[in-house]
Structure formats: C-alpha cells, structure tokens
Amino acid sequence: MTLQEGNAGSRYIVEKLELPVTLERRLEALGLIEGSFISILRKKRHGAIVIKVRGTRFAVGFGISTHIRVAKAQ
Numbered sequence: 001m002t003l004q005e006g007n008a009g010s011r012y013i014v015e016k017l018e019l020p021v022t023l024e025r026r027l028e029a030l031g032l033i034e035g036s037f038i039s040i041l042r043k044k045r046h047g048a049i050v051i052k053v054r055g056t057r058f059a060v061g062f063g064i065s066t067h068i069r070v071a072k073a074q
Contacts, residue, residue: 008043012070019067043070
C-alpha cells in the first residue's frame with residue numbers, strides 16, 4: 001500500500017521509496033529510509049499528510065505520499 005492509503009493514528013514500516021533521486025535523498029536525510037517506522041498524525045483527503053519519523057514531525061504532500069510504499073506495523 002502507499003502512504004496515502006494509510007489511516008491517521010496508525011503506524012507503518014517504509015518498504016520502498018519510488019521518487020526521483022534528489023527528493024529521495026532529501027527524505028533520507030530527514031530519516032525517512034526503508035525499514036523506518038512512520039506514524040500518521042493527520043491526514044487530509046487530497047492534501048498533505050503530517051507524519052512522525054524518528055521523533056521528527058513533518059508534512060508530506062499528496063504527490064510524494066503516493067510514491068512511498070509502506071506496510072502496517074504490528
């Protein structure tokens with residue numbers, strides 16, 4: 001599933017980033033790498049998603065969130 005398909009209040013594990021290299025490197029610098037845990041704090045239908053990764057909160061736009069593959073964390 002993609003990050004955009006996730007639900008607010010849930011926790012996920014990043015499986016794959018399918019983004020342009022420069023954008024992927026920027027997200028990796030913020031701690032968003034394969035295998036890291038993501039918590040979705042807030043979500044708008046076709047807008048930004050506020051996520052928490054390694055203690056840092058930031059917003060990811062619709063275009064980016066549709067290219068981040070995640071799996072439900074246990």
